[in-house]
Amino acid sequence: MKRIIRHLAGATLPLGLAMLVLPVASTAQQVPAGQRAYDPDHADQFMWPEHADLLPPPGPARRDYARMLAYDARLFGTSAVLEYAQMFGQALDRGAKGYTGFNRFDHASNLARPGYGAFKTPNADTLYSNAWLDLTKGPVILEVPDAGDTYFAANFIDMYGNSSNISTRTRGSGAGRYAIVPLGWDGGLPEGTERFTVTTPYCWILLRVLAKDLKNPVRARKVQDGFRLEAPQAEAITPIATDFPAPETDTLGGFMRILDWVVRNAGYPSTETALVHRYRMLGVGRGAEAVTQAIEAPDLGAGAEAGFASAGEMISDSARLSGYPAGTWKTPADTGAYGYNYLYRSAIHTLGTGANVGIENYPFNTFVDADGEALDGAAHDYRMTFTSPPPARYFWSLTLYDAKTRELSPNPIARYLINDRTPGLKRNADGSLTIDIQHKPPQGGTSNWLPAPDGPFYLVIRAQGPEAPLLSGEWLPPAVRKEAAQ
Structure with a gap:
C-alpha cells in the first residue's frame, strides 16, 4: 500500500x-x-x-x-x-563524547568492549560505524567499497526504528554509489548513483563490518574506511524550521x-x-x-x-518478555519491522537500539535457564551444548551481557562471546560444542569458557545471514542448564 x-x-x-x-x-x-x-x-x-x-x-x-x-x-x-536521544548526542551536541555531526561517519576502529557508549547490547563480532543523516536539504551519497569476501551490512534505521539494508546479502560485495533520499524526494540524482529511499528525513546508518580476526581486524578496518558519505550537492529544498529539544x-x-x-x-x-x-x-x-x-x-x-x-x-x-518462544529462548523475529506493534517496538528499543531485520540477522535472547530461573553468575555455574551451530551464511555468535548495564561484561580473559571464529575451542567426541558459562574459571580449563558477571546476565545468539532451518524454526538454541554443585 x-x-x-x-x-x-x-x-x-x-x-x-x-x-x-x-x-x-x-x-x-x-x-x-x-x-x-x-x-x-x-x-x-x-x-x-x-x-x-x-x-x-x-x-x-x-x-x-x-x-x-x-x-x-x-x-x-x-x-x-530513544532514537532522537542518540541522534542528539552524535549529530547535535558538540560537547558530547561521541559527537560527529550530520552526514559523517564515525568509524570505530576497534570492536565493542565493556563501556561501549553508542548504544546498548552491541555485538562484538563486527566493527561498527555510525552516521546520522539529515536529508532535508537533499540526497546524501553513500560510497560503498568493494568488500571482497568481507561481510558488511549498512543498516538504515528511521526515527521509529524501522530498518532496511545495503549489505552483502542485498547488493553483493561489489562497490557502489547510492543516493539516499527521503520519501517524496522528486529532485534529480547525481550521475552514477543508485536511488535508495528511506522513510524519514532524519535517518541513522549503523554499519557493521565483520572482523574475521578478532585480535587484529586489519582487513575489516580497510573495508570500513572505504565507506564514505558526501553531503547534499543538489539544490536545497526548504527545510522544516526546527528547534532541537534537549x-x-x-x-x-x-x-x-x-x-x-x-x-x-x-x-x-x-x-x-x-x-x-x-x-x-x-x-x-x-x-x-x-x-x-x-x-x-x-x-x-x-x-x-x-x-x-x-x-x-x-x-x-x-x-524481558519481548519476542516469541524458541524453547527456553526468545526470538525477536520482527525486529526492524514493527508495523503497529508499539509495545514490542518499545520493548526492543529499551533493550537496545539498532536492531536489524530478521532476514539479515536472526537473533535469540534469554534471561533464564532451563528451569525458567533468572541467569545469575553469583548463584550458579551453567553449561549449554550445541549439537549443531546456528545455521548462518555469514557468521554466528553467542554473546553475554550484564543485565544491570546491558553492556558487555568485563572479565579477566577479555572474552565476551563465543563464535564461529573463536580459536582453540574443544569439541566433544560427537562433534558437539559445550560452553561453560560461569563467573570463575572452570576447573577443566578456559578454552570453552564464556565468563559471566557476579550477578544477573543475559545471552544473545546472532545468526547473520540466517539459513532455511533457522528461518523455518527447525533449528532452536539449546537450553542453558545449571551445573551440578561440585
Missing part, C-alpha cells in the same frame, strides 16, 4: 494515494477479512473539524483522560524518543517535547494520523510551548505524569 508521510508543521510529502480498501493478505497488520478501511482523503463524509476535541471536566475524569493519553503516547513514542527521555516534559519534534519534523505513516492527532491534547504536534502548557495544567499534568510513569514500568517489565 502506498502511503504519505505527514508532517504536522504543515509540510506533506505526497507519495501517491492509499488504496481505498486494504487488501487481505498474510501479514497480521492488514485489515482482517470482513473489515473495511478507507482513505479519509477520498471520503466526502469525513471532514476535519475546525476546533480541538473536548476536554473532560476538571477533576478525576480529566486526570483519567490525561493518564490514558500519556500512557499511550509513551507506548507509541518510546522508540522515536534529550531528556525519562521525564514527562522531556519525552513529550521530543515526541512533538519527531512527529512535526520526521513525520509518521499517514495510517497513524488519527493516533498521533489524539496526542495534541498533550501538546504533541503543536510545539514545545504547547507541551509545557499542557503538562503544567491542573489535572491534565497530574494525570499525564501518572500515565507516563505507569507506561514506563510496563515497557520495562515487557522487555
Whole structure:
C-alpha cells in the first residue's frame, strides 16, 4: 500500500494515494477479512473539524483522560524518543563524547568492549560505524567499497526504528554509489548513483563490518574506511524550521517535547494520523510551548505524569518478555519491522537500539535457564551444548551481557562471546560444542569458557545471514542448564 508521510508543521510529502480498501493478505497488520478501511482523503463524509476535541471536566475524569493519553503516547513514542536521544548526542551536541555531526561517519576502529557508549547490547563480532543523516536539504551519497569476501551490512534505521539494508546479502560485495533520499524526494540524482529511499528525513546508518580476526581486524578496518558519505550537492529544498529539544527521555516534559519534534519534523505513516492527532491534547504536534502548557495544567499534568510513569514500568517489565518462544529462548523475529506493534517496538528499543531485520540477522535472547530461573553468575555455574551451530551464511555468535548495564561484561580473559571464529575451542567426541558459562574459571580449563558477571546476565545468539532451518524454526538454541554443585 502506498502511503504519505505527514508532517504536522504543515509540510506533506505526497507519495501517491492509499488504496481505498486494504487488501487481505498474510501479514497480521492488514485489515482482517470482513473489515473495511478507507482513505479519509477520498471520503466526502469525513471532514476535519475546525476546533480541538473536548476536554473532560476538571477533576478525576480529566486526570483519567490525561493518564490514558500519556500512557499511550509513551507506548507509541518510546522508540522515536530513544532514537532522537542518540541522534542528539552524535549529530547535535558538540560537547558530547561521541559527537560527529550530520552526514559523517564515525568509524570505530576497534570492536565493542565493556563501556561501549553508542548504544546498548552491541555485538562484538563486527566493527561498527555510525552516521546520522539529515536529508532535508537533499540526497546524501553513500560510497560503498568493494568488500571482497568481507561481510558488511549498512543498516538504515528511521526515527521509529524501522530498518532496511545495503549489505552483502542485498547488493553483493561489489562497490557502489547510492543516493539516499527521503520519501517524496522528486529532485534529480547525481550521475552514477543508485536511488535508495528511506522513510524519514532524519535517518541513522549503523554499519557493521565483520572482523574475521578478532585480535587484529586489519582487513575489516580497510573495508570500513572505504565507506564514505558526501553531503547534499543538489539544490536545497526548504527545510522544516526546527528547534532541537534537549534529550531528556525519562521525564514527562522531556519525552513529550521530543515526541512533538519527531512527529512535526520526521513525520509518521499517514495510517497513524488519527493516533498521533489524539496526542495534541498533550501538546504533541503543536510545539514545545504547547507541551509545557499542557503538562503544567491542573489535572491534565497530574494525570499525564501518572500515565507516563505507569507506561514506563510496563515497557520495562515487557522487555524481558519481548519476542516469541524458541524453547527456553526468545526470538525477536520482527525486529526492524514493527508495523503497529508499539509495545514490542518499545520493548526492543529499551533493550537496545539498532536492531536489524530478521532476514539479515536472526537473533535469540534469554534471561533464564532451563528451569525458567533468572541467569545469575553469583548463584550458579551453567553449561549449554550445541549439537549443531546456528545455521548462518555469514557468521554466528553467542554473546553475554550484564543485565544491570546491558553492556558487555568485563572479565579477566577479555572474552565476551563465543563464535564461529573463536580459536582453540574443544569439541566433544560427537562433534558437539559445550560452553561453560560461569563467573570463575572452570576447573577443566578456559578454552570453552564464556565468563559471566557476579550477578544477573543475559545471552544473545546472532545468526547473520540466517539459513532455511533457522528461518523455518527447525533449528532452536539449546537450553542453558545449571551445573551440578561440585
